[in-house]
Amino acid sequence: xxxxxxxxxxxxxxxxxxxxxxxxxxxxxxxxxxxxxxxxxxxxxxxxxxxxxxxxxxxxxxxxxxxxxxxxxxxxxxxxxxxxxxxxxxxx
Numbered sequence: 001x002x003x004x005x006x007x008x009x010x011x012x013x014x015x016x017x018x019x020x021x022x023x024x025x026x027x028x029x030x031x032x033x034x035x036x037x038x039x040x041x042x043x044x045x046x047x048x049x050x051x052x053x054x055x056x057x058x059x060x061x062x063x064x065x066x067x068x069x070x071x072x073x074x075x076x077x078x079x080x081x082x083x084x085x086x087x088x089x090x091x092x
Contacts, residue, residue, distance in 0.1 A: 022073070046061065
C-alpha cells in the first residue's frame with residue numbers, strides 16, 4: 001500500500017487546501033498531513049466525485065463534526081494508484 005499525494009480541504013484549512021498523503025488500508029482511508037497528524041475515515045462514509053475544470057480530479061469527501069472535509073487527487077496516474085488499493089465500493 002503506497003501513499004499518494006493529495007490536497008486536504010476543510011473549514012479550518014486555507015481555501016486552497018493543504019498537502020497530504022493518502023492511502024487505503026482495508027476499509028479505511030488514511031489521510032496524513034505534513035504536520036504528522038493522521039485520520040482514518042471509514043470508506044463507507046466517503047462520497048466519491050469527479051471535479052475540476054476538466055473533470056479530471058478525484059474528490060473523496062466526508063463529514064466530521066457536521067463540517068465537510070475532502071481530499072482531492074489530480075493526476076490520472078495517482079488516481080489510478082489510489083483506486084487500485086480502494087475497497088470495491090470505492091473502486092467502482
